[in-house]
Amino acid sequence: GKIAFLPGDGVGREVAGAARKVLVAAAQKYGVSLEFNECVFGGAAIDECGDPLPEQTKTVCLEADAVLLGAVGGPKWDGATIRPEQGLLGLRSALDVYANLRPIQVAKGMEGFSPLKKEIATDVDLLIVRELTGGLYFGKREEGMDTARDECLYTRAEVTRVARIAFEAARKRDGRVTSVDKANVLATSRLWRNAVNELHEKDYADVKLDHMLVDAMSMKLIQAPSSFDVVLTENLFGDILSDEASVLSGSIGLAPSASLGDGRRGLYEPIHGSAPDIAGQGKANPVGMLLSAAMMMRFSLDQAEIASCIENAISRALAAGRGTGDIGGKDSCMSLTDYICETL
């Protein structure tokens, strides 16, 4: 398996290093060979060559079976004319990974980490499917001194293809999709709802579908998180709702993501950012990144066994009380990673 390896910025570098270590150990155990091609990306790439997504990095990513990414960004590039985030958006777009899968689970016995009352945090197991290559993120912009404009554009085909991924995922889970929009105000949301309904009737009538407005969803996610199975939504709503949902488990540092397109190739990154406040201190939680690496083994490298092996080792570590500070543990990123490697 050829892996484009993009540590990026801030804690991205630490957690990506952790993932590489665990992947190497797991691959060795199973006699599988992995090739890591490390590339410069994000703020680090701006510093090196003025471009957050250098041509060379893009080429390596397009030729790989999967891209494993840490995180990008930081205050250092806040005022810059070109931002690390542009590299990330450019990469998502270049890879055409239009469906971002963000599973959120509160494992049995882990409810204590959640800011929610135990009875509400129990049995949370949802999957957010976020459209990743359209909407406000990729519309035309106008940026003047006194007026600014962003455009949100969706085509029916863009909605249908990501909705299909959500329905397929639901069939393998509890068979329910909640599609989130703001159809009482936005034209793009009405198209969204319409396209989702159409596909549902045509190909997925066996899946239970309902629609929820984004404002109502931001409440329900906290009031009744265990009531959801698959949550399907557009790019910006997905950004907000998946970060919100990540608190359910106690820390955004625990949450992985996989971004997929039509082929098998995918982009894998934790949902947390570069966390400049704790970068370089060994405090970063590697779990979200490690779970992303496991998703990569499963979805892009066809190594479901290795994926499960990594996931189980993580579960055992957490169940044994190991963990970084964000979930009240005493481990460093490194010590937790080493423990997981040893117990694979």
Next chain:
Amino acid sequence: GKIAFLPGDGVGREVAGAARKVLVAAAQKYGVSLEFNECVFGGAAIDECGDPLPEQTKTVCLEADAVLLGAVGGPKWDGATIRPEQGLLGLRSALDVYANLRPIQVAKGMEGFSPLKKEIATDVDLLIVRELTGGLYFGKREEGMDTARDECLYTRAEVTRVARIAFEAARKRDGRVTSVDKANVLATSRLWRNAVNELHEKDYADVKLDHMLVDAMSMKLIQAPSSFDVVLTENLFGDILSDEASVLSGSIGLAPSASLGDGRRGLYEPIHGSAPDIAGQGKANPVGMLLSAAMMMRFSLDQAEIASCIENAISRALAAGRGTGDIGGKDSCMSLTDYICETL
């Protein structure tokens, strides 16, 4: 005081009726005269004359000291070419109430209603200031069969005027403003941040200002809600974040709002919607509406004493264990309202 009274649709009618009752009782107690001009609005107005904001209603609102509004919308008008919500947006725009104030408090002893752990829900007292007449809500739209487009537009002047309201509010509270945007992606957010910073430096350097990305804010609101004082944000982010924040107190039915412009005239509505699922059953929680009515007395009718009298009666009722089903109580909308009237 001249009040344009717009019950609207669904539970809006029930809670607006409750507010009228309490206002009449309180005004009588203080020897103040209130004039209620009831107008048809929203879905009800579509049914009556095909327009959610009839000219007559608009005129009455523009001539009033304040507009008291229940809620609009419902599945009945979901497929309609004209929607109840258009009336609401039209009214906000006609009144030019660009600043929507949404206070969220968890009163001492009421932490049990919150889905959050007690220690996290304690001491929550924040004010969301949401821009209400710009952004995606009022941009150009294109709505075709296969493509849809919404535009998000902000001018510097629009940002500055609402930011001023937030800074002024902060000075009367804990002196801190958190401005929320998505400046790492959106042009409008960069203009937002820039205009807020500029006004801060020029006129409000005494207020502590920080900026947060909307995705991070959706987490922090749940992880550390007591850390915020005033939260300033644009229209759609404010819609999502204020609904999210309303859960902190246990029920969206408890949350009031005031929408203000440059003059004293304001629009007052609870932040909950028309709740078609429970409409007409007497189950609606009147508290958010009653607190909105109290805000009206304070901000638009210059009757701070009456406002406090209503607020205190509500607090006493809740402290005495009275309340509707959404907060685990046994009251109907009516019985709770009567109790509050009696104990004013």
